[in-house]
Amino acid sequence: MPGYGVMHNLMNKLEIKNLYKIFGKDGLRAYELIRNGVSLDEVRGCLDAFPAVVDASFDVKEGEIFVVMGLSGSGKSSLVRCMNRLYEPTAGSISIDGVDLTRLSQKELRRLRLEKISMVFQHFALFPHYSVLENTGWGLEVKGVDKAAIKTKALEALEMVGLSGWEDKYPHQLSGGMQQRVGLARALATDTNILLMDEAFSALDPLIRNEMQQQLVMLQGDLQKTVVFITHDLNEAMYLGDRIAIMKDGHIEQIGTAEDILRNPATEYVAAFIEQVDRSRVLTAGSIMSEPVAVLPIWEGPSAALRTMRERQVSALHLVGPKQYLLGVVYADEVISAVRTGESELEPLVHPEVPAVGQSTPIADLLVSSAEYMLPLPVVEEGKLVGVVPRVALLMALGERVNASNGNGDGDVSAGVSNPARERELQTVGVSSASSAK
């Protein structure tokens, strides 16, 4: 996603290297066997060992939402619990800002949890005997902050998640969505840079879940936290994730952006999995656009325009100014009459209303414009024409592995909502918007 391109310059916040978590008495022996190529099934069969995470390696960049996606039993929850050592990893390393967690003493570990990582849980995990305010202030209380400061901080965090005025209630008086907001506020109140979210929205019903997802994206935009988000819902993963890791049987099958994974699934499992995704929400104009052909610089005359149209067998042309700035479109009938009257300038013929789209516009938003517009849709970045999306490319992208249903029913998430980050980049040229184009 181009919008996040800047992140590649930033350092890795989290580095996971060859991480193993094997439950059971024979965990270490199982680890040795697996390293020497014995299969997981054999290990499970002959030892008291349950491999949950097997050889996981990845980096999470600062300010990124990194999603770990897998079905239940894939080891994703164990993985995230290793990342703050709620579970002791069997082998491997976890580095935060270059510090290896696995080497820390209990005391150092507690300090690191206070200062660097906080966590949001699937079933909220609020303290039922504490008020909303006390719940939110838990991290600060552990830190030893004085009461007045805890209150200020906690109220601030509650305001961020939209729960002002609820601070004196108890968790059982709140709805599920509100409880998870408290969970989020508790994690935000400590000002840690890293947020671990273990299926944070999975227990909420779909409408509330959408709302929370949007809120998370917005909060993340403001606060620039580094988020590791665990989910079993591929649509949620695609919607939230800057990058996604897909897990199966403790292995990470593939890591990449939503588009990478959709376009080049690394394994059969991933390929089977992504069939349920609404591709039109994930693929973007930028990923399927091609070189513009029906385009002409403005300084050419009407007769040149007519010739180009004949050559390219089109009945309209995009006109560009210097540096490929998109100015508008001219239509064949008007150009012909201009040639007849001996007009030498194209400028008066230009229609500035063009349904231009940004590179990151999801292709679902292109369908209507594409049907209404006679030329391939121009893709524009900062006013410059960078490519076009011909109707046929659009249809092919949708058709590659079409599953027309919106998601998997359980998690119809990204289908209903479009990414606010992407919407911001929707661009139009001139005075008009896409819908008013001819």
Add this chain to the structure above:
Amino acid sequence: MVLVAVVTGIVTWLLVVFRVPVGDWVESIVNWLTASAGWLFDFIRVIVNWMTGSLERVLIWPPSYVMAGVFGIVGWRARGLGFGALSFVGFVLIQSMRLWNDAMSTLSLVVVAAFVAVIVGVPLGILAANSEITSRIFRPVLDFMQTLPVFVYLIPAIIFFGIGKVPGVFATVIFAMPPAVRLTELGLRQVDQEVVEAAEAFGAPKFKILRKVQLPLAMPTLMAGVNQVIMLALSMVVTAGIVGAGGLGAVVYRGVTRLDVGLGFEGGLAVVILAIFLDRLTGALSGRKDGQKSTAT
């Protein structure tokens, strides 16, 4: 399979052929303890005597009707006016049967024994909740403590502490402690694991999690344990009357030995009144939960 059969066979043969002197072993252990840890038993005797003695003095210091009024008010505050009134009437009845001093003596024994059982039992329960091995070691020991006929404790208790209240308290503590351990462990294990993880994930040290999260959430179950402890203590204290612990136990025992139906029944009734009072009172404490009025946090 064959091995198990062979071992079972050999063990059975040995048991048949030889008399296993379990009794001698226990006796020598008790003798050894008396000889080498006498100072400890003396110390315990002094402490327990002092505790029961002072508590008893406090309980019988005011006029009995005033004290019955105090119990009535405590019952009223804990459960409501009806229970308060009934408690008052019950205690007045005890006085009018002329069993007041005996009842207060029994009450002080029960309170001290239950207090000690809880003070020892709850930490053991915490240990058991945190370690599977400890839990597995404790389980048969607790079974043993609860099922061994209660009189059997009295024998070494008398050897250690002589006749009086202290062996009664000692036997009562041993007999009444298991529910404190068991229900503390259960209560702690029932606390939602995710909630404990949440506390941990924010860097809280173990002790703080125990004090601020686990124990408050385990409190209803833990209080049910305390309730059980008190009930068991009360039933044991009557038995303790036999070894000179005095109180209502002695009254009942006298009734039995003299075949005095009236005396036995009066003593028994006083025990029942005490039992109901204590049970409802501690039940009320364990019923207060869910943070509706959690001033304790």
